[in-house]
Amino acid sequence: MSRSTTKRSPRHHLVAIAAGITTALTLTACGPDSTTAAEDPNPTTSSTPQGLLSEAxxxxxxxxxxxxxxxxxxxxxxxxxGTVEAGQVYERNAADYKxxxxxxxxxxKTYTKAFTYEDREYLIPPASSGVSWFAVTSRSSDxxxxxxxxLxxxxxxxxxxxxxxxxxxxTKSIPKIDTDKHGFVSPVDPAKKVGALAPNEIAAVYEDFFETGGKTASQKLAPTPTTKTSVQIxxxxxxxxxxTWSTTQFFAADPxxxxxxxxRLxxxxxxxxxxxxxxxxxxxxPAYMGSFLITPSTREAVFDSTRRTVITNEYQGQGIVELPRTGKPLAHDLEYQLVDSR
Incomplete structure (x- = not known):
């Protein structure tokens, strides 16, 4: 898992074909996290609601x-x-290793330093919720x-x-999670709208900040430091x-x-x-197509060092978004990592 990651836009520099064209891509770093799992081995017949698993x-x-x-x-x-990590976070961290x-x-040095999760808060749903996941908030020992x-x-x-x-x-980016009298959290159907958008519609809307500067997204999502950074990119x-010699564009992709x-909050x-x-x-x-090629940056060359007329970089990421009962959703945090260049 990563301690922190920020997506920045690359800066490229032109050189004639014989000398090549160089690109400078900014750094996006991640750090630690990992675990395998055991199920709660103590099913009960008690009438008291049971969690998906115990805190232990x-x-x-x-x-x-x-x-x-x-x-x-x-x-x-x-x-x-990969024995303890999967999904979007693994995509990001496997790329970190490369x-x-x-x-x-x-x-x-920071990345390879061992750390621990402190002050943990376990967010466990009831077994009756039908979901297969739980969450944890914590701080790093460093x-x-x-x-x-x-989160x-x-x-x-x-x-x-x-x-x-x-x-x-x-810390302010994690609003207070709702818990019932038994201490269980309430998972929400991602397809259910909260106001104008459902959680599973957020990603497609958000990527418009990169594609157009937010022509559509800015009408549907509230401005936050995160959205302002994306617009600046x-x-x-x-x-x-x-x-002067190239054009850069962003395109939404499937996670x-x-x-x-x-x-539920x-x-x-x-x-x-x-x-x-x-x-x-x-x-x-077009004016440079017949006479120049792009030499990938050091980071891009990790995936493909071939000089080419087009460089396509793939970024996989994840975000924390709050959907209030009233008003527009707020993107609190967003992290991307370069996972491929071709």
Whole structure:
């Protein structure tokens, strides 16, 4: 799992064919997280509602993930990580392992340093909810002041619980989750609208910030620091030398793992953990097509070092979005990672 990730737009520089064209792509980093799972072994016939699993069983899952994740990060073993991680977070972190060699030494050291999940809050739904997942909020042991918290989701993959979603965000970005008198959270159908949008409609709407600068999305989602950053990426896409000889565009894409997770909030709204994806295409302008090629940046070359007239980068990501009972949804946090370049 990653401690933190930010998506930034690449800056490209033109060089004639003989010398090549170089590109400079910004760094997006991730850090730790991992576990395998055990089911709650103690079914009961009591009339008291039962959770999907006990807190003790959830703790064991998170502890196992934590241990395996730290070992996998230390040596960048994607196969080992895959025993405890799946979904969007695995797409991102498997790419981290490939990109690791391109990172600054300080960032490499931080990434491989073991850490633990502290001050955990287990968000367990009742067994009667029909869902197969639970969530956890926590802070990292390397953040003693608790300035940021993670929101992670563990879902059944086969017969094993694996971490499938994970974001590190400002503590204020996780609204109060509703719990019943037994301490269980209430999962929400992602296809059910909350106001004008349903949780599973958010991703398609959000990607418009990258595609058009938000011509459609800005009418449906409230402005937040996250949306403003995405709009700025769109505005900056053709800045600098690269804009004189190439054109960069973004296109919405299907998330590798489209499942959306949603929880009822204490105020009646809904918190959604949403998979996101888009591609970024940089193409030489017609005047340069016959005489120049693009040499991929160091990060892009990890996936494909071939000089070419078009560079297409694939980003997989995830976000935390609040859907209030009234008003527009708020995107609190968004993380992308470069997972392929061709």
């Amino acid at each position: 069983a959830a703790k064991k899952i998170v502890d196992t993930f934590q241990s395996v994740n730290n070992r996998a990060n230390a040596v960048r073993d994607a196969k080992l990580l 990109l690791f060699k391109t990172w600054p030494a300080k960032e490499q 953040d003693p002041k608790g300035n940021r918290r993670s 992670t989701v563990f879902d059944k993959v086969g017969n094993t619980y694996k971490m499938v979603m994970s974001l590190w965000t400002d 769109y505005k900056d896409r053709n800045d600098g030398d690269a804009g 590798a793992h489209p499942k959306v997770y949603a929880l 204490e105020d009646g709204g809904v918190l959604a953990i949403v998979p996101m994806a888009h591609t970024e295409e940089q193409m030489l302008k």
